[in-house]
Amino acid sequence: MEILRVSGSSKPNALAGAVAALLRTQGVVEIQAIGPAAVNQSVKALAIARGYLTENQLDLTAQPEFVKLGADQEERTAVKLLVRATPLV
Numbered sequence: 001m002e003i004l005r006v007s008g009s010s011k012p013n014a015l016a017g018a019v020a021a022l023l024r025t026q027g028v029v030e031i032q033a034i035g036p037a038a039v040n041q042s043v044k045a046l047a048i049a050r051g052y053l054t055e056n057q058l059d060l061t062a063q064p065e066f067v068k069l070g071a072d073q074e075e076r077t078a079v080k081l082l083v084r085a086t087p088l089v
Contacts, residue, residue, distance in 0.1 A: 002026065005032050006038045006041055006042045006045075007034075008041060012045040012048055013048060015045035015049075016045040016052060019045060019060075023053060023060060023085040024053070024058070024085070029083050030082055031080070034069070034079075046062055046081070046083065054088060058086065059085075059088045060084065061083070062082070063083075065080050066079060
């Protein structure tokens with residue numbers, strides 16, 4: 001499963017394209033975002049990606065959770081979005 005790490009300066013349209021492409025080919029993708037700006041960009045990208053997926057008769061679901069990331073000395077809390085493709089009803 002691919003992991004996309006998002007920053008506050010990530011472009012939502014570019015991220016949406018990557019999410020849509022991975023959902024079409026793999027059916028699942030993980031997004032990790034640290035900080036409110038990164039979470040905001042991630043949610044915008046998911047909204048845009050839903051539009052990209054309609055031409056393939058797909059929708060998406062996202063399962064959010066908090067995860068601890070980081071090296072030995074600095075541990076940070078991130079929002080992880082596990083995103084899955086679902087058939088469009």
